[in-house]
Amino acid sequence: MRIAAGVEYDGSAFCGWQYQEHSPNVQAVVEKALGKVANHPVRVMCAGRTDSGVHAAGQVIHFDTDAVRSEFSWVRGSNSNLPPGVRLLWTREMDETFHARFRAQRRYYRYVIFNRPIHSACLHKRVSWEYRPLELPPMQQAARHLLGEHDFSAYRAVACQAKSPVRTLYQLDLRQQGPFIIMDLSANAFLHHMVRNIAGVLMRIGAGEAEPDWARQVLELRDRTLAGVTAPPDGLYFTRVDYPAQFELPGGADNPGAGGVFDFFSVI
Structure with missing residues (x-):
């Protein structure tokens, strides 16, 4: 099955999203955490690669797996294996027509x-x-x-x-x-x-x-x-990605990450 997920991260400790063999990157730690929950190696595709030092409140990824897990298990299990600066926000089971990068509209x-x-x-x-x-x-x-x-x-x-x-x-x-x-x-x-x-x-x-x-x-x-x-x-x-309505993914005001991340600018 194909799983879509929302990811939030503090990019200051990473050399960007994309996998690099000898540099800390977000993709590697996300794949490692998901792999522990799935009990097999996982490769993810993202909506947009971010550079070194860039943060995300609404990155979207997808991955394919044979493991059957609840949304709660994917999120909580992955977060327990992620460093403090990276968090899975949500997951959704999708059909094969979904692609985090190629189906993104905005x-x-x-x-x-x-x-x-x-x-x-x-x-x-x-x-x-x-x-x-x-x-x-x-x-x-x-x-x-x-x-x-x-x-x-x-x-x-x-x-x-x-x-x-x-x-x-x-x-x-x-x-x-x-x-x-x-x-x-x-x-x-x-x-x-x-x-x-x-x-x-x-x-x-x-x-x-x-x-x-x-x-x-x-x-x-x-x-x-x-x-x-x-x-x-x-x-x-990186705050948000829009997809066709048929996929029914969290976005905009329903994004469970963006609001909390940016509210602090209103109170400092």
Whole structure:
């Protein structure tokens, strides 16, 4: 049978999601924990690979197994074998038409910027710190240039292996909450470092070092070397994945992880 699962993790202790033989990675610890519950080796497929240091509140995976276990047993059994920074949130039995990566329709990320002269000791590795005062309206104005379907060559890593740089960005919203600037994005898919490169461009604009139209100019040049710095991974969270309604997976407001993870930004 095929099992889908939701995964939450603190990425600061890992060199990304993807399996690497000589580096700590989220995929390896998840597969090991699931394998202990299944009593056989397990290989998982994820909705989207995250980079070193990037967190997830709503990663979705699937795996195939002959083991018959209840949803409770998959979740509790796996979590008892996972390190504290990784948790299974839910599981669902699926049919063979489900695929965590290829059936995903939209992916969502949140980037959290902590904007004050001194970094927070309590939020180390949880938020991206920017000491320069940032003005939100120019960042919001610049963000509008990036919405829609574009060639995002200038906003992806030089080493990105995606066959096409064309992506559709459905959402790029920015809001301020005390010292936090929160950026929410959704797209059909994201390129390597795409969110962090967008954040880097918008922060430079917010700091007054470039005009809002620079975001459009960077996009049209299609040259990564002209696009400025890549923002740190610390404040980046993979928050949600949308699938066709037929699969009836948790998502949005029903996501059992995202709400609790992000409520702390409202109370600090």
